[in-house]
Structures are given as structure tokens and as C-alpha cells.
Amino acid sequence: MKDIKRTSAVAFKATPLKNQTYGDWDVVLEYHGEGDGPWLVDLSHRTRLDLQSADLGAKKPFGITIPELYCQSVLEKGMLINRMNRIQASIYHLDGEAIDIPEEKEYTDVTEATMFVAIFGSKVFSICEKLSALDFAGEDKQTPFLFQGPFSHVPCQIVTLGREAEKSGVLLTCSRGYAKHMIDGILHAGEEFGLKPAGEKRFTDWINRL
Amino acid sequence: MDATVSKTYDCDVLVASAGFTPLTGPLVVNQAKLIYDNHTNFFLPTDLPKKMHAAGRLLGFENAGTIEASGHLAGLQAAFDCENCSIADLGEARKAMESLPGPARGTKLVTAPVKGRKAFICFDEDVSIKNIKQSIDKGFDVPELIKRFSGAGLGPGQGGIPGHNLPLFTAKYQALPDVRIKPTTVRAPLVPTFIATYAGTNHTMFKRTPMDEMQRKDGGIFRNIGVWQRARYFSTDFTSKKEIENVRNNVGMLDGSTLGKFRIHGPDALNALQRVYVSDLSKIKEGRVKYTAMCNDDGCVIDDGVVIKRGENDYYFSTSTGRAGQTIEWIRYHTRYENWDFALINLTDAMGVINLSGPNARKVLEKVVDIDVSNEGFGFSEYKEFTISDTIPVRAMRLGFVGELSYELHVPASYMKSLWLMLKEAGREFNIKNFGVEAQNVLRMEKCHVILGQESEQRTNLVDIGLGFLWARKKTGYKTVGVAALAQAAKDNTRLKLVGFKMENNGRAPRDGSLIVDDRVRGYVCTARNSFSLNEAVGMALVEGDMSEIGTRLAFFEDECKGRADLRNGCANTVL
Numbered sequence: 001m002k003d004i005k006r007t008s009a010v011a012f013k014a015t016p017l018k019n020q021t022y023g024d025w026d027v028v029l030e031y032h033g034e035g036d037g038p039w040l041v042d043l044s045h046r047t048r049l050d051l052q053s054a055d056l057g058a059k060k061p062f063g064i065t066i067p068e069l070y071c072q073s074v075l076e077k078g079m080l081i082n083r084m085n086r087i088q089a090s091i092y093h094l095d096g097e098a099i100d101i102p103e104e105k106e107y108t109d110v111t112e113a114t115m116f117v118a119i120f121g122s123k124v125f126s127i128c129e130k131l132s133a134l135d136f137a138g139e140d141k142q143t144p145f146l147f148q149g150p151f152s153h154v155p156c157q158i159v160t161l162g163r164e165a166e167k168s169g170v171l172l173t174c175s176r177g178y179a180k181h182m183i184d185g186i187l188h189a190g191e192e193f194g195l196k197p198a199g200e201k202r203f204t205d206w207i208n209r210l
Numbered sequence: 211m212d213a214t215v216s217k218t219y220d221c222d223v224l225v226a227s228a229g230f231t232p233l234t235g236p237l238v239v240n241q242a243k244l245i246y247d248n249h250t251n252f253f254l255p256t257d258l259p260k261k262m263h264a265a266g267r268l269l270g271f272e273n274a275g276t277i278e279a280s281g282h283l284a285g286l287q288a289a290f291d292c293e294n295c296s297i298a299d300l301g302e303a304r305k306a307m308e309s310l311p312g313p314a315r316g317t318k319l320v321t322a323p324v325k326g327r328k329a330f331i332c333f334d335e336d337v338s339i340k341n342i343k344q345s346i347d348k349g350f351d352v353p354e355l356i357k358r359f360s361g362a363g364l365g366p367g368q369g370g371i372p373g374h375n376l377p378l379f380t381a382k383y384q385a386l387p388d389v390r391i392k393p394t395t396v397r398a399p400l401v402p403t404f405i406a407t408y409a410g411t412n413h414t415m416f417k418r419t420p421m422d423e424m425q426r427k428d429g430g431i432f433r434n435i436g437v438w439q440r441a442r443y444f445s446t447d448f449t450s451k452k453e454i455e456n457v458r459n460n461v462g463m464l465d466g467s468t469l470g471k472f473r474i475h476g477p478d479a480l481n482a483l484q485r486v487y488v489s490d491l492s493k494i495k496e497g498r499v500k501y502t503a504m505c506n507d508d509g510c511v512i513d514d515g516v517v518i519k520r521g522e523n524d525y526y527f528s529t530s531t532g533r534a535g536q537t538i539e540w541i542r543y544h545t546r547y548e549n550w551d552f553a554l555i556n557l558t559d560a561m562g563v564i565n566l567s568g569p570n571a572r573k574v575l576e577k578v579v580d581i582d583v584s585n586e587g588f589g590f591s592e593y594k595e596f597t598i599s600d601t602i603p604v605r606a607m608r609l610g611f612v613g614e615l616s617y618e619l620h621v622p623a624s625y626m627k628s629l630w631l632m633l634k635e636a637g638r639e640f641n642i643k644n645f646g647v648e649a650q651n652v653l654r655m656e657k658c659h660v661i662l663g664q665e666s667e668q669r670t671n672l673v674d675i676g677l678g679f680l681w682a683r684k685k686t687g688y689k690t691v692g693v694a695a696l697a698q699a700a701k702d703n704t705r706l707k708l709v710g711f712k713m714e715n716n717g718r719a720p721r722d723g724s725l726i727v728d729d730r731v732r733g734y735v736c737t738a739r740n741s742f743s744l745n746e747a748v749g750m751a752l753v754e755g756d757m758s759e760i761g762t763r764l765a766f767f768e769d770e771c772k773g774r775a776d777l778r779n780g781c782a783n784t785v786l
Contacts, residue, residue: 003628003631004599004601004602004625004628005627005628006622006624006625006628007420007624007625007626007627007628008624009418009420009623009624024601024624024625025624044624050555052476052553052554052555053553054476054551087553088553105475105476105521105523105524106475106553108473108475108553108555108557110555110557110560111560112557112559112560112561112622112623112624113555113556113557113558113559113560113623114559130411152413152415153413153415154415175417175558175559176420176559176560176623177417177418177419177437177438177558177559178415178416178417179418180418180422181413181414181415181416181418182415184413184414185411185413185415188411188413189411
């Protein structure tokens with residue numbers, strides 16, 4: 001039925017210029033007036049998986065080795081894998097066509113459980129420090145790395161993908177229900193730095209430059 | 211002030227300024243230098259940065275005319291810096307200053323003349339002269355060290371008084387020549403900053419369900435309930451009469467997305483469930499829904515919900531809205547000493563829930579789905595998975611929370627809007643309506659279905675609130691949380707018991723929380739409403755065991771009873 005659509009919990013008050021259908025999702029590739037950065041991009045349609053196993057080290061999701069260090073991440077082939085703890089990893093599909101979810105029971109599709117956004121551009125950490133006490137630009141860690149902690153008082157997963165000037169940026173997921181207020185909070189915090197909603201193309205260009 | 215003069219004032223309010231010391235902080239943080247002035251006995255600024263000008267007490271003036279003239283001169287100097295003042299005007303202002311009194315001679319007194327008694331140098335931090343002497347005697351002999359050792363000047367007032375008196379007293383106590391007297395360093399912020407400023411903007415952070423926008427468009431009136439914002443009413447009639455009657459006689463839709471939803475899988479998933487749920491979940495059949503409850507170590511009910519077996523070692527279960535955030539920790543905590551292999555995933559936000567309820571619910575649902583939803587095809591307590599239009603995956607349960615034919619449809623959150631619109635379209639011919647949390651509250655109360663936290667509390671266990679049938683007494687070997695306490699308390703008739711009641715003489719419903727009394731407090735009302743289905747007021751109450759027999763008359767106490775429980779008409783009631 002052509003009327004059946006999937007709806008993101010994230011809604012921007014910006015005018016879409018280019019759209020693309022992605023499964024049952026209507027994805028905005030570009031918004032009017034995206035500005036010069038920093039940008040906020042909705043990635044809710046991108047698949048996220050939860051992987052839990054007592055023998056996590058033996059798992060190689062999508063052929064990628066899971067980092068041994070807790071809160072260390074790895075970005076390969078458009079897939080980001082974040083080691084959460086002894087038995088658990090989160091997997092974000094960031095680039096390319098839709099993926100087939102592995103059939104093993106250890107994988108759970110949690111795409112619907114969270115809102116998923118990217119915040120990137122040179123001022124991203126100035127925005128983040130208004131909303132969280134966590135140091136997303138920490139020099140003691142090797143990018144990409146994961147934080148599991150509060151952002152605007154809400155438990156989140158935040159992954160720093162880059163911290164050098166224009167390549168600076170984070171990915172953020174939190175419970176889907178918080179999407180409206182989280183987006184309001186981020187845009188409010190980013191207002192003084194020129195933060196604008198942007199389409200997925202801006203995001204793809206960014207991660208391809210990392 | 212030397213505390214030797216007494217004065218009497220005829221006044222309503224006395225406003226005193228203790229600020230005798232010039233407030234040089236703003237100059238200092240802008241790199242001005244302070245030097246001790248032997249004439250005024252104050253630290254006065256020298257070497258002011260370019261385009262910075264001081265006036266008044268900052269320069270040691272006490273005469274009002276001089277203070278005003280110095281302010282005028284400083285203003286003109288600033289205007290001159292901005293190329294908005296002539297040299298002639300400046301010259302005139304300087305000349306006017308020359309004819310006025312200069313800085314007054316100050317007192318050499320740096321401590322209060324309280325011989326033999328306690329004298330303070332810092333009132334904020336309770337640092338006395340004696341403490342300063344002790345600091346110096348211990349080797350902390352310069353103001354910067356004394357300050358850190360004693361705490362003088364580190365309170366909210368910062369260097370206000372001790373910033374001046376401490377270096378002077380230090381010099382005096384050590385008999386230092388005045389050229390060495392230096393004030394302690396002043397640092398920003400000069401004015402205390404509100405902690406809220408550091409904390410940042412306090413954004414509203416509540417969760418919204420996937421149906422939030424649709425319900426607001428339909429006139430939903432929202433309330434904050436726990437971490438969620440939920441549609442409580444769909445009209446300004448807060449009795450929700452029409453919503454209730456529509457569910458009882460027709461069909462309504464409720465957004466139940468706030469329910470906790472979880473997946474548990476792995477070889478020990480069943481062990482973990484058996485540990486926390488009182489029922490025997492090894493008997494769950496695929497395609498069936500098992501209603502069950504969790505207790506704490508005291509046997510008190512903390513949660514209820516349904517468990518579904520979706521495959522070998524793979525279960526889907528729901529919790530109450532309020533417990534969703536703690537469920538994973540609860541299960542992990544109570545299995546922490548077991549080397550069990552299981553995984554838990556919180557799907558609360560992943561799955562939206564639509565509760566389709568009412569006598570016409572089946573007629574609406576069968577227009578949308580391709581499966582048999584007849585009583586034979588989809589019976590009570592059954593669970594089915596199917597897709598709608600080959601697209602929307604649905605986990606459907608036939609349950610009866612509100613006491614009517616009901617289907618609980620769990621669907622991925624992003625599809626909720628589409629399914630909601632499909633159901634509304636399908637229900638148009640029946641005049642399908644939304645119903646909110648208050649209508650649901652009354653509907654389930656009429657059925658005597660408990661809401662934990664409303665019909666239960668810290669003291670009430672599973673049996674007390676009538677859920678003893680969920681407890682599998684023969685289930686052994688799982689160390690189920692709370693059953694040891696339940697076994698001890700099960701036959702204790704003195705405990706609070708949950709009872710249903712109705713009002714006599716067509717009385718109105720007592721307010722929730724009203725006390726039940728005889729010669730003392732014997733219980734309280736959990737929920738009571740005027741039932742439109744029964745045309746009388748009914749409710750549920752927790753009462754002491756001996757008052758729980760059917761037919762017992764109860765007396766309610768509300769504020770307007772003014773101490774007489776029997777004052778209100780119809781406050782005597784009958785246990786159903």
C-alpha cells in the first residue's frame with residue numbers, strides 16, 4: 001500500500017529541497033538554507049543493531065572485528081561498531097544501501113528504539129559542552145570512541161567520529177521518545193554557533209572525508 | 211567604626227553598608243595595580259590601563275563633593291577617549307577638583323578593639339585574628355599563603371574585608387615595613403555566579419509517544435506522567451464520560467506506547483524470567499499471552515505485565531510504564547551471582563502500542579488485517595504475529611485491560627502513524643474515537659483491575675491486592691524474588707486487603723486517598739469514580755483485613771467531614 005510510510009521522531013522546521021525514498025522512509029537529502037555549519041542531520045532511518053553475546057570477542061559483525069576496549073569504536077565499510085561492555089556492542093549503519101540484518105539471535109534490530117542524529121562542523125564541541133559534562137573531544141582517546149552518559153540530562157550513546165576542526169562531529173542516539181525535546185535542546189544550544197538542520201547528503205560528504 | 215559610639219535612629223528601616231573598603235576588584239581584574247597608601251590606609255589603584263578611569267572612593271575620597279566631581283572628571287576622560295570631549299572641558303573639570311578636599315586620612319586600625327575577646331578578620335569563613343597568628347607561626351607568613359591555609363577571604367564575600375585587613379594585619383603582626391604590604395590577588399568572577407548558569411539552560415525533557423502529534427491534532431489534553439507526556443483527556447469534560455461510554459458501547463483507540471517492552475534471549479533467558487516473575491513461565495505456550503507479576507524481596511508487587519514466548523529461549527515481555535526504566539537493572543541485579551547467559555534489550559520506545567477496545571473492535575480490526583480475528587481464530591489471551599498490507603509487522607495480543615473486547619497491537623514506532631490512520635479510516639463507519647488515560651483508568655477500575663502504585667503500596671504484597679492467583683506455589687528451584695516472604699505472609703489476615711466498594715444512597719465517589727475510619731484509620735481509597743456504566747459511584751480501597759469481608763460497611767473521612775466521619779451523606783459503603 002503506497003500510503004504506508006515510516007515516520008521519524010525527528011522533525012525539523014526547515015524546508016526540504018531534495019528527498020529520497022529509503023525503504024518506507026522519506027529521507028531529506030538537502031534542506032533549504034543549511035548554512036556553513038555546524039549541522040544537525042537526522043539519521044533515524046539508518047539501521048542500528050544491538051549485539052549481545054557472552055562470547056562477544058568471537059563475533060565479527062559484517063566481517064568487522066569488535067574493539068576489545070570498552071567504549072572504543074571502529075568505523076569500517078560504512079558500519080560503526082561500538083564496544084559497550086563485556087557482552088554488548090552497538091552497531092550503526094552509516095553509509096550505503098540498506099543492510100540485511102544477521103540472522104543470529106544475538107542481534108536485535110533497535111533502529112526503532114532510538115532517535116539518531118549527527119552533529120558536526122567546527123563548533124560542535126562548543127555546542128556539546130553546553131549540554132553535557134562529558135568531554136567528547138578528549139585527547140586521551142582515539143577516534144572513533146563511545147560515551148554512554150547524559151546529554152541534556154538524558155542517557156545517550158554519543159560517538160565522537162572526528163575532533164579536528166571541520167572534521168569534528170559526533171553521532172548521538174537516545175530513546176526515541178525524547179526526540180522532540182532533545183532536538184529542541186540541541187538547536188537551542190547551537191543557535192549562537194549557527195547550527196542548522198541539514199540533509200543526509202551533508203552527512204555522507206562528512207563521513208567520506210573522515 | 212571603633213564600636214565605642216552609640217546612636218539612636220528614629221526610623222522604620224535601617225540600611226547599613228559595611229563597605230568601607232574601596233571596591234577595586236573591577237580595576238584589578240583589568241590589570242590595574244594597587245599600592246598601599248599611607249595617608250588613606252587603603253590600597254589605591256595606580257597604573258590604570260589605557261582608557262580606564264577611576265573615581266570616588268576608589269581614589270580614597272570621602273567628601274561627597276569631591277566624589278561627585280571625580281565622577282564628572284572620569285566621565286569626561288572616557289568621553290575624551292571616545293573623541294567626544296574637548297581638552298578645555300577636561301581642564302575645567304580637573305581645575306574644579308583642585309579646589310575640593312582631597313583623600314581623607316584613614317584609620318590605622320585593622321582589627322576590632324576587642325581586647326581579650328574574639329576578633330574576626332573574615333566573617334564569611336569565621337577566621338579570627340588568632341587563626342591568622344597561628345598561620346603565621348606555622349610558617350605561612352605572607353597573605354597569599356595565610357589566605358589558603360586559614361580560608362580567610364575564600365568565602366562568598368571573597369576579598370571584601372580580609373583582602374584589605376589581612377595584608378595590613380600581617381605586616382603589623384610581623385612588624386614589616388609598609389613597602390612590602392601587598393593586597394591578595396583578586397580574580398574573576400567578582401560577583402558569585404548562579405549554579406544554574408553553569409548548569410546551562412534547563413530544557414524540558416519528556417518523552418513523547420509516536421502518536422503524540424496525531425493525538426494533539428485530535429484534541430488530546432496532555433499531562434506529564436512519569437517521564438512521558440500522555441493524552442489524559444480528549445475533551446474538557448474531565449470525567450471522560452463520552453470516551454468511557456464509547457469504549458463500553460462502541461470502539462475506541464488508546465495509545466499504550468508507554469508500556470515497557472523488552473526482549474530477553476539466550477540459553478538462560480527462562481531462568482532469569484523465573485527468577486523475577488512469580489508465575490511458572492516454563493509453561494508458556496507459543497501463541498499465548500501470560501499475565502504475571504514481579505515482587506520485591508518482601509513479596510510486595512512491584513510490576514505486572516505479560517510474557518510471550520516467541521521462539522526457543524527468546525521472549526518478549528511488557529512491564530508497567532513506571533517500571534520500564536528499571537527493569538533491566540532489576541533482572542541483572544537479581545541474577546548477578548549466577549553465571550547465566552542471557553541478553554536483555556529495552557524495546558519500550560521501539561514498539562508503539564495501540565489498544566483497540568470495545569464491542570466493535572473486532573469489526574474494525576478485521577477491515578485492516580488479513581488474518582482471522584474471530585473469537586475462534588483469535589481467542590482471548592492469544593498472541594499472533596502478522597503483517598498489515600505486507601508491510602507493517604504487528605505483534606498482536608487479545609487482552610482485556612478495560613473489560614471489553616480488546617486487541618493490543620504492538621508495531622514498530624515509525625509505522626504507528628500509518629497504522630493509526632488506517633484504523634481510524636476503518637473505524638470511521640463505527641464512529642471510532644480516541645480515549646485517554648483517565649478513561650482507561652475508570653474503565654479498568656470498573657473491572658477491578660489494579661494499577662500498581664495506585665492500588666498497591668510498599669506494604670501490600672501480591673496476595674493482598676488479589677493477584678495471588680499469579681503465584682505458582684509449586685514452582686521451585688528458581689529462588690524467585692519475594693516468594694519466601696509471600697509464603698510467610700499469605701495467611702496473615704491482619705494485612706491490608708484490596709476491596710471493591712460502592713456508595714450507598716447514591717453518594718458521590720470519595721476522593722482518591724480519602725481515609726477509611728472507624729475509631730481510627732483503617733485504610734484508604736485507592737481509586738473511586740462515578741461509574742457511568744453502573745450509574746453509581748464505585749471504587750477500590752485498601753483496608754485492614756478484618757474489614758475486607760463482603761458486605762462490610764466502610765466510612766470515609768474527607769477534609770469537609772471536619773472530624774466526623776459520618777457527617778457526609780452516603781459515606782458508608784459496602785465491600786463488594
